[in-house]
Amino acid sequence: MKKVVQLSLSLMLILPVATGCMSQTVEPKESKTVEPSTLNTIQTIRLQPHHTLLERFSELERLEKEKAEQARVAKVAKAKKAAALKAAQAKKAKEAQEAKEKAEAEAKEKKVNLVNQKVNVVKVSAEAKETTKSTVAKKLDTHLDGELKGKGSVFANSAKSNNVDPYLIAAIAMHETGNGTSSAIRNKNNVGGLMGRNGLKRFDSVDASIEYMSNLIEEKYVANGRETIKEISVMYAPVGADNDPNGLNGHWVSGVRSIYNQLKGTSL
Numbered sequence: 197m198k199k200v201v202q203l204s205l206s207l208m209l210i211l212p213v214a215t216g217c218m219s220q221t222v223e224p225k226e227s228k229t230v231e232p233s234t235l236n237t238i239q240t241i242r243l244q245p246h247h248t249l250l251e252r253f254s255e256l257e258r259l260e261k262e263k264a265e266q267a268r269v270a271k272v273a274k275a276k277k278a279a280a281l282k283a284a285q286a287k288k289a290k291e292a293q294e295a296k297e298k299a300e301a302e303a304k305e306k307k308v309n310l311v312n313q314k315v316n317v318v319k320v321s322a323e324a325k326e327t328t329k330s331t332v333a334k335k336l337d338t339h340l341d342g343e344l345k346g347k348g349s350v351f352a353n354s355a356k357s358n359n360v361d362p363y364l365i366a367a368i369a370m371h372e373t374g375n376g377t378s379s380a381i382r383n384k385n386n387v388g389g390l391m392g393r394n395g396l397k398r399f400d401s402v403d404a405s406i407e408y409m410s411n412l413i414e415e416k417y418v419a420n421g422r423e424t425i426k427e428i429s430v431m432y433a434p435v436g437a438d439n440d441p442n443g444l445n446g447h448w449v450s451g452v453r454s455i456y457n458q459l460k461g462t463s464l
Contacts, residue, residue, distance in 0.1 A: 329353055332362045339459060342376020343402055344369060344387070350403050354410040360418060364425070365410050367456040368432075371448070381405075388412075391439060425453055 329352040336348035344366075351369070355362030372389035373381040380386040385399040388409040399405040417428050426449055433440070433448035 329356050336366050336459060340376065342373070343381045344373065344376035347402060347406065350406050354407045358410040358414040360410055360413050363456055363459045365406070365413065367452050367459055369406065369409065370455050371451045425449055425456065
């Protein structure tokens with residue numbers, strides 16, 4: 197009961213105070229009008245730092261783009277330069293290789309021409325004195341075949357005794373008989389395509405035919421100043437001869453010369 201009385205007294209004291217406060221009127225503050233120009237100035241001042249920052253960001257972004265573009269252009273230029281350098285090096289290497297191959301071909305051709313020239317001007321009588329018969333026989337036997345097989349010493353001896361080039365006599369025999377396989381050598385022992393009044397001459401043996409051909413070259417050709425393959429061919433195998441209907445004599449010089457070079461170039 198005592199607590200209720202005290203609460204009532206407290207409320208009685210508070211209510212007048214609250215009522216007094218509510219009854220008081222709050223006077224509004226005086227409002228001031230701001231000029232538009234002043235307002236714009238204030239806004240400009242407030243916005244200026246923000247604008248400056250944006251401009252700086254824009255400038256940095258532009259610079260980054262320019263830098264990236266310059267790097268891209270430089271990279272493309274570097275790649276093009278590298279490609280051009282690689283192409284130039286490849287072209288230079290190709291040209292060098294072509295020049296090398298050309299020089300080698302020219303040197304080979306020159307060597308062949310020199311060999312052919314030597315064969316064309318070699319004197320068969322002088323050539324016969326350069327090599328011993330045993331060496332000639334061994335070199336020839338590495339090439340002779342068919343009915344000519346093992347006849348190296350026969351060519352060497354007969355050519356030496358007639359003072360003619362043994363390699364030339366053997367080359368003519370190999371060319372004329374297909375290296376010892378023709379019907380002329382198998383049926384008539386004729387090693388050189390030697391003709392008589394009744395056609396191909398017949399010999400008692402291959403050795404006799406070799407000896408006859410060596411003597412013929414010396415008497416009919418060397419003695420009359422015909423000592424080279426080309427000079428001998430004019431009489432031995434003339435182009436257009438009546439007994440050459442197939443025109444084989446047109447290849448006689450090149451064929452004999454090729455075999456001759458092969459025989460001479462053989463190393464032991």
